[in-house]
Amino acid sequence: MKKLLALLIFLILSLSFADTNLTVYSRNFALVSLEKKVNLKQGINYIPLDEIPGDISFSSVYINPQRGSVIKEIVYPNWAIWVYSEKDMEEILNIFYFIPNISWNCEHFLLVDEKSVLNFNSRMIIQNNSNNNFRNIKLSLLAGEPQVIEPISARTLLKAEIAEEVPSEEFIESKGEYKIFSYKEPVNILAKQYKILPWLDNKDVISEKIYFYDYQRNVSGVFIEWLFENSRNKGLGIPIPAGKIRIFLKDIDKIIFLGESFLKDVAEGEKFSIIQGIAFDIKGERKILESKEYTEAKNLVRERKIQIKIRNSKKEKVKVEVREYLEGDWQIISSSLPYEKIDANRIKFILEIGPNEEKSLNYFYKTKFPK
Numbered sequence: 001m002k003k004l005l006a007l008l009i010f011l012i013l014s015l016s017f018a019d020t021n022l023t024v025y026s027r028n029f030a031l032v033s034l035e036k037k038v039n040l041k042q043g044i045n046y047i048p049l050d051e052i053p054g055d056i057s058f059s060s061v062y063i064n065p066q067r068g069s070v071i072k073e074i075v076y077p078n079w080a081i082w083v084y085s086e087k088d089m090e091e092i093l094n095i096f097y098f099i100p101n102i103s104w105n106c107e108h109f110l111l112v113d114e115k116s117v118l119n120f121n122s123r124m125i126i127q128n129n130s131n132n133n134f135r136n137i138k139l140s141l142l143a144g145e146p147q148v149i150e151p152i153s154a155r156t157l158l159k160a161e162i163a164e165e166v167p168s169e170e171f172i173e174s175k176g177e178y179k180i181f182s183y184k185e186p187v188n189i190l191a192k193q194y195k196i197l198p199w200l201d202n203k204d205v206i207s208e209k210i211y212f213y214d215y216q217r218n219v220s221g222v223f224i225e226w227l228f229e230n231s232r233n234k235g236l237g238i239p240i241p242a243g244k245i246r247i248f249l250k251d252i253d254k255i256i257f258l259g260e261s262f263l264k265d266v267a268e269g270e271k272f273s274i275i276q277g278i279a280f281d282i283k284g285e286r287k288i289l290e291s292k293e294y295t296e297a298k299n300l301v302r303e304r305k306i307q308i309k310i311r312n313s314k315k316e317k318v319k320v321e322v323r324e325y326l327e328g329d330w331q332i333i334s335s336s337l338p339y340e341k342i343d344a345n346r347i348k349f350i351l352e353i354g355p356n357e358e359k360s361l362n363y364f365y366k367t368k369f370p371k
Helices: 002-013
Strands: 021-025 029-040 043-048 061-065 070-075 080-085 089-100 102-112 117-128 134-143 170-175 178-183 187-189 193-202 208-213 221-229 243-250 255-263 271-296 299-312 318-325 329-335 340-343 346-353 357-370
Touching (some): 021 102, 243 271, 271 318
Parallel strands (some): 102 243, 208 318
Antiparallel strands (some): 221 271
8 A cells, every 4th residue: 555655646746748848947946837628518527636646735827718717716735726718719828837946057168288278178067956756847947136125935755766877958048038958858856866967068168267356355366257249150159058167278188177166157248267277386475665644635645656566486478467446536747668458447557578577667657536
């Protein structure tokens, strides 16, 4: 009897979701949507809804007739509806409901040599912690942040077996101000399963490797950064979902991990950067040589002389971008090097430093703050 009961529960949890759409969100829930054709007789009809799993909260289920019948009553939790029809007819029911405890994220990796990107790779990871098995479903992953007032919950049932992953092709659409990554081929995702679906694998990505010194990030470290443009002529040109990105170096006979960062959502055509880490052979130092403050009319005035030194212990010449932050109504009085204004509060200098060489940057600025 116990074996028969266990088999029955497993069959309930293993309902086929053929012609069913599963849209997974990153905030630990998914939306299942399907169409159910039913033949109605004139009057009241009882329609069982075996397509809805038994552990779904009543507040998460929505049923909408397409052809004019009227739902009189919804039976919960052994899902069914009473429908009134004015005549004998075929009806199509739109059924959609939330599944909690299922989410997705995107992971990326860069394979680089010392100067260029060899491979930009991404994969989608779906984590199904729900008690529902999805077989032969049409999978979509939504990139964006729909507002959710409170977490979507469900009752807890049994665990299920884990199935093997099946890679699938995908396409991208813009829907409701979000991006939808949909897979062309049906996918199986079983309960308590991680599903890894390879996605992007570009080998001709153009990027630029730079060094920058930012004392607010690190007082002595010089960062390594890879700059990209998400365009087709640079080897990309598709929306890229947010996710962790790891950088690996392809050496002669081995692979070396170089660092990791977090990549935000990148729209097509957008420029973006990835910080690899701090260089070993390049160091920075920043000093305030002089500082004074005084009152001028209704403003507090600050004057400072800044010195920045960059030491290059490498055997080749390097170019380092020095990024500085200035608040208030600022003005550069003098500088040993040209500067570029990035925005209202940031400027940058470029230092070209030879092998085993140290170079200095000195600048004097004045800024005003309302008292």
